[in-house]
Amino acid sequence: MDPMLEARDLCKSYEGFSLAKVSLTLSPGGILGVFGPNGAGKTTLIKLLAGQFPADAGDLRLFHLGYDEGEREIKDRVGYCPQEPPYYPDYTPVELARFAAPFYSRWDGACFYGLLDRFRISAHKKFRHLSAGQKTLFSLSLALSHQPDLLLLDEPAAGLDDANRRFLQDTLRAFVGGGEKAVLISSHVSDGLDEVAERVLFLGRGAPILAADKEELLARWKWVHFREGALDGALAARLTAMRHHPFGNSGLCSDFPAMSASLADALAAGDARVENARLSDVLVHLTQGG
Amino acid sequence: MFITLSPTSPDPMYKQITDQVRDAIASGELAANEKLPSIRELAEALKTSVITVKRAYLDLEGEGCIITRAGLGSFVAAIDPSRLRARKLEEFRIELDRIVRTGAKFSIRPDDLVRLIRGIKEEHDGSDA
Amino acid sequence: MLAIVRRSSFFYVTHFLTYVMMSLVETVAGRRGIAVFIVSMAFIWLPSSVLWSERNESYAFLRLLPVRDRDVVRAKLLLGLGAAAVYWLWLSLLALAAWGATPGFFARFSLITVVASSWPPLVALCYMGIWQRGARAMTFPLLTLMVVAFIGAVGFGRIILSPGRGDVLLGRISVPWPLLLLLPAAGLALFLLLARVAPRIKWKNDEHLQLP
Numbered sequence A: 001m002d003p004m005l006e007a008r009d010l011c012k013s014y015e016g017f018s019l020a021k022v023s024l025t026l027s028p029g030g031i032l033g034v035f036g037p038n039g040a041g042k043t044t045l046i047k048l049l050a051g052q053f054p055a056d057a058g059d060l061r062l063f064h065l066g067y068d069e070g071e072r073e074i075k076d077r078v079g080y081c082p083q084e085p086p087y088y089p090d091y092t093p094v095e096l097a098r099f100a101a102p103f104y105s106r107w108d109g110a111c112f113y114g115l116l117d118r119f120r121i122s123a124h125k126k127f128r129h130l131s132a133g134q135k136t137l138f139s140l141s142l143a144l145s146h147q148p149d150l151l152l153l154d155e156p157a158a159g160l161d162d163a164n165r166r167f168l169q170d171t172l173r174a175f176v177g178g179g180e181k182a183v184l185i186s187s188h189v190s191d192g193l194d195e196v197a198e199r200v201l202f203l204g205r206g207a208p209i210l211a212a213d214k215e216e217l218l219a220r221w222k223w224v225h226f227r228e229g230a231l232d233g234a235l236a237a238r239l240t241a242m243r244h245h246p247f248g249n250s251g252l253c254s255d256f257p258a259m260s261a262s263l264a265d266a267l268a269a270g271d272a273r274v275e276n277a278r279l280s281d282v283l284v285h286l287t288q289g290g
Numbered sequence B: 001m002f003i004t005l006s007p008t009s010p011d012p013m014y015k016q017i018t019d020q021v022r023d024a025i026a027s028g029e030l031a032a033n034e035k036l037p038s039i040r041e042l043a044e045a046l047k048t049s050v051i052t053v054k055r056a057y058l059d060l061e062g063e064g065c066i067i068t069r070a071g072l073g074s075f076v077a078a079i080d081p082s083r084l085r086a087r088k089l090e091e092f093r094i095e096l097d098r099i100v101r102t103g104a105k106f107s108i109r110p111d112d113l114v115r116l117i118r119g120i121k122e123e124h125d126g127s128d129a
Numbered sequence C: 001m002l003a004i005v006r007r008s009s010f011f012y013v014t015h016f017l018t019y020v021m022m023s024l025v026e027t028v029a030g031r032r033g034i035a036v037f038i039v040s041m042a043f044i045w046l047p048s049s050v051l052w053s054e055r056n057e058s059y060a061f062l063r064l065l066p067v068r069d070r071d072v073v074r075a076k077l078l079l080g081l082g083a084a085a086v087y088w089l090w091l092s093l094l095a096l097a098a099w100g101a102t103p104g105f106f107a108r109f110s111l112i113t114v115v116a117s118s119w120p121p122l123v124a125l126c127y128m129g130i131w132q133r134g135a136r137a138m139t140f141p142l143l144t145l146m147v148v149a150f151i152g153a154v155g156f157g158r159i160i161l162s163p164g165r166g167d168v169l170l171g172r173i174s175v176p177w178p179l180l181l182l183l184p185a186a187g188l189a190l191f192l193l194l195a196r197v198a199p200r201i202k203w204k205n206d207e208h209l210q211l212p
Helices: A042-049 A067-077 A093-103 A109-118 A132-145 A162-177 A214-220 A233-237 A256-268 A279-288 B013-026 B039-046 B050-063 B081-105 B110-128 C002-029 C033-055 C059-064 C069-099 C103-116 C119-133 C135-161 C166-172 C177-209
Strands: A005-014 A017-026 A031-035 A057-062 A078-081 A150-154 A182-187 A199-204 A207-213 A222-226 A239-245 A248-253 A272-276 B066-069 B073-076
Touching (some): A005 A042, A042 A057, A132 A150, A199 A279, A248 A279, B013 B050, B050 B073, C033 C103, C033 C119, C119 C177
Parallel strands (some): A031 A199, A078 A150, A150 A182
Antiparallel strands (some): A222 A248
């Protein structure tokens, strides 16, 4: 299917930081998770994708339009939730919606009020008096209410309690469920949003480290626990992030399908065990080179 | 049909779906030409992505277990049960190999295991009667 | 767009209302008060309106919305132009009410119009300064400007209001007709020129105002 967003070799530098040659595509029905440590460039990347400022180099097209000529049409179809809520602090959610609504071609007021209700956001409290979680959920409500085709969310889970995080996950799954819309989220893996992502992009210090299908990634990266001496030297050398303790060794394997044949004997004999790696294990290992 | 997804299983989500659908077909729960749930319906129910279910269905189609008709949905193919049986036996073989090896540590021999299986068979026959 | 203008105009309105009240008080107290208002007060009130409405603005929010920078710039500059026109109109009406259709009125009307010609470019420059450096950064410079204008107003006011010189001085000012049309036209032309450049300034500097 036609991709909704295509970014090729996007670069952006400013004092003290630079984002180098990031490429990604988003196809309808997909959820892409951008993960990385603080300062890796997640927010800069999303701001570029959301047209908040122009890139220094590279090509960016959303719905086959560039921001130069199609800014209004793109922003009409994109729901962007920034990390720092930019809304007027002295307006209430209702006033903010009333302010924003006329700009959008597909604004659905009923949808907005329904979401305020569902997320239990006080409709008539000034924005600055809302809790952090309510502010984030308001951002999402506003973004969803203009019927966007693409959602760009920058660390949406920060400040959400567990129940609201669940709400968010369900909402995002429902959003892409029809196969015609897409979502890009930037997050820390610990925020739990990796559960909804089906493709992941790891960023580290302004550069992309890895882009992969999440399930494929988790099928390749596994922890291999083994009894001391159960694996020969060459095999053990292919594991990284080794940990030795008196009752066994553990190493991270980056290409399990390729290793599984060599491990078969040890596995069958019970001298080695394979365990699923978590996405954060892979990310931390890759971004810290440890 | 009874399908669940486990995030802690070593198998990727799509494989969990294909395995369970294949089980349902083999056990007869899904009859030939029966319509499978739509991709969207299954994805929503299992709280997974449409892309994962799509992949599972594609894999099943590749194996010949199901047939997808554009616009109509996916249907169970009239598959030869002996193929599914052969596949399951291979899965059992690997598991049993592991059991035999572990048993050896406890001085349990393959004959002991055969006796165990016979005992279980008798139990099942007994409860069926 | 209407929503943006409406929010921006809040401070313009409050400023204008206080301006009206003060100018009425000054005029009722003695016609001379108007001279001070003509020469100085708008130079404080208009930049102040721009400053406070921009301090209250959130371009990060506007950038989210499907609205072009160019249109926002145009809307705000038009608002500023409109405000300048309203101040000019108000002072003219006040002068008319105070002097009636007499030569005294025409002298003051000329003065008002000549001085008011500088307001549209002034407002445009205030906006552009704020878009260049940010409302917070421009607060101190603009407040300084206003204080200077106030001091200048008081000083100049003393000169033209000193007994014997006030009305006589103003009475002697008769602006030739062509100038009365030329100066406002020049003011507007300068305003339009600045308006043309403004979007480029805003676009160029927007990002440095928002990067982490």
